[in-house]
Amino acid sequence: MTMYNKSLKQLSTSLQNKDISSVELSQYFLERIKQYDGELNSVITLNEEAALQAAAQADKAIQAGDAGPLTGIPLLHKDIFCTEGLRTSCGSKMLDNFIAPYNATAVDKLSQAGTIMLGKTNMDEFAMGSSNETSFYGAVKNPWGLQTVPGGSSGGSAAAIAARLAPLASGTDTGGSIRQPAAFCGITGIKPTYGSVSRYGMIAFASSLDQAGAMAKSAEDAAYMLQAMSGFDEKDSTSVNRPVADLVSGLADSIKGLTIGLPKEFFSAELDDAVRSKVDEAIDAIKSAGAQVKEISLPNINLSVPAYYVVAPAECSANLSRFDGVRFGHRCDSPKDLEDLYTRSRGEGFGEEVKRRIMMGAYVLSTGYYDAYYKKAQQVRRLIQQDFVNAFKEVDIIASATAPSTAFTVGDRTDDPVSMYLSDIFTIGVNLAGLPGMSVPCGFVNEMPVGLQLIGNYYDESRLLNVAHQYQQLTDWHTRVPTGFEQE
Numbered sequence: 170m171t172m173y174n175k176s177l178k179q180l181s182t183s184l185q186n187k188d189i190s191s192v193e194l195s196q197y198f199l200e201r202i203k204q205y206d207g208e209l210n211s212v213i214t215l216n217e218e219a220a221l222q223a224a225a226q227a228d229k230a231i232q233a234g235d236a237g238p239l240t241g242i243p244l245l246h247k248d249i250f251c252t253e254g255l256r257t258s259c260g261s262k263m264l265d266n267f268i269a270p271y272n273a274t275a276v277d278k279l280s281q282a283g284t285i286m287l288g289k290t291n292m293d294e295f296a297m298g299s300s301n302e303t304s305f306y307g308a309v310k311n312p313w314g315l316q317t318v319p320g321g322s323s324g325g326s327a328a329a330i331a332a333r334l335a336p337l338a339s340g341t342d343t344g345g346s347i348r349q350p351a352a353f354c355g356i357t358g359i360k361p362t363y364g365s366v367s368r369y370g371m372i373a374f375a376s377s378l379d380q381a382g383a384m385a386k387s388a389e390d391a392a393y394m395l396q397a398m399s400g401f402d403e404k405d406s407t408s409v410n411r412p413v414a415d416l417v418s419g420l421a422d423s424i425k426g427l428t429i430g431l432p433k434e435f436f437s438a439e440l441d442d443a444v445r446s447k448v449d450e451a452i453d454a455i456k457s458a459g460a461q462v463k464e465i466s467l468p469n470i471n472l473s474v475p476a477y478y479v480v481a482p483a484e485c486s487a488n489l490s491r492f493d494g495v496r497f498g499h500r501c502d503s504p505k506d507l508e509d510l511y512t513r514s515r516g517e518g519f520g521e522e523v524k525r526r527i528m529m530g531a532y533v534l535s536t537g538y539y540d541a542y543y544k545k546a547q548q549v550r551r552l553i554q555q556d557f558v559n560a561f562k563e564v565d566i567i568a569s570a571t572a573p574s575t576a577f578t579v580g581d582r583t584d585d586p587v588s589m590y591l592s593d594i595f596t597i598g599v600n601l602a603g604l605p606g607m608s609v610p611c612g613f614v615n616e617m618p619v620g621l622q623l624i625g626n627y628y629d630e631s632r633l634l635n636v637a638h639q640y641q642q643l644t645d646w647h648t649r650v651p652t653g654f655e656q657e
């Protein structure tokens with residue numbers, strides 16, 4: 170089998186058997202990035218020298234018989250994660266010159282597990298977007314169709330995995346940013362329960378929703394990666410202090426007898442018919458493995474996009490106030506006075522979508538509107554969460570399409586923010602509730618990938634990954650490589 174399509178386990182075995190060294194494997198993927206990324210624009214910073222040094226270290230560990238499943242495995246990090254000594258731009262002009270002085274905890278944990286960071290991936294500016302068109306570094310293209318978007322905001326990570334430029338990539342998901350690009354690019358992505366992965370060193374967008382996770386070819390690969398990045402961190406006050414669950418050993422378990430809930434609100438008019446039929450086929454496959462299905466209702470779920478677009482901008486307006494031209498990033502030329510420094514630095518440093526969010530957020534938090542918008546949105550958020558809590562009394566897993574359509578054409582939705590926001594209608598409720606969710610490739614419509622969304626109960630990532638892995642034992646969608654990227 171071609172090297173780029175090998176599973177993590179296969180790569181790890183090749184490393185342990187010394188069929189290939191980590192230095193060679195890292196060079197191989199660095200070459201693929203150089204060969205293929207010109208047209209995709211998925212990687213915005215390469216870390217070549219340091220990567221090869223780390224790979225040499227990993228080779229020593231392997232020689233010494235001191236290797237884990239991730240030792241020597243190359244990966245990419247979304248450019249929202251602080252990486253010591255390496256530019257961390259968050260896709261923004263504001264941070265174009267920012268070299269982080271420390272690593273995000275997730276980055277540290279993955280490097281302690283032995284992974285090799287090849288570089289940083291492109292993303293929507295400050296993770297605000299669903300198409301990767303808001304990046305200061307230009308749009309990312311979907312390897313399945315270069316005229317289409319890869320989804321967002323972790324579109325660079327998704328496109329890179331789809332094109333097999335690395336075996337693993339990190340992502341973050343505030344309203345769907347791991348799952349929706351995973352669906353559009355035909356890869357597997359998981360966002361765990363809120364609080365499972367530390368947010369320390371992950372540039373904040375909406376702190377009560379932001380959560381990091383893993384993007385990979387398969388559920389099995391994602392399980393290994395997520396396991397390594399999870400865990401309590403005293404540097405993040407919302408980090409959950411509980412032992413990291415074993416995400417790998419239950420993958421092979423039978424799913425016989427599990428109940429899969431199908432929310433009727435998600436199989437509605439918004440869902441493209443062709444996408445729906447692929448999701449129906451996927452659910453049939455899961456049924457053939459012994460699971461049963463049950464129709465459920467999430468009565469308030471239709472309010473999730475409006476509630477999110479109050480809560481997320483409110484938190485973003487507070488979080489992004491730190492970018493003032495003084496402490497971080499872009500500073501305007503020769504400011505007249507303090508007011509001018511703030512206004513011009515922020516005016517020049519932020520793009521249009523980020524400014525729109527900051528203005529919405531400041532508005533909903535302002536005196537006189539706080540009760541009408543922000544407080545109301547928080548109340549709605551609680552109702553949505555309660556709908557999920559009730560649903561999980563009856564079912565083990567919830568399934569739906571990840572996105573209502575396949576990837577749309579570049580430029581199609583940039584002038585219409587509401588149509589852009591609606592591409593997350595099936596994913597956003599999961600963030601509002603803080604639940605784990607994932608997307609698994611389940612077929613193609615007009616040669617563009619379709620994603621099946623699986624949602625789990627709190628801290629039930631191992632069951633989610635188990636169902637996804639069992640589905641991937643029955644299907645081979647996750648092994649497909651887009652045309653043009655399949656040469657060694």
Ligand code: GLN
Pocket residue numbers: 296297298299321322341342343344345346347374481593
């Ligand atoms: N697309 C959503 C937004 O623009 C979600 C982004 C995300 O999950 N980071 O806010």
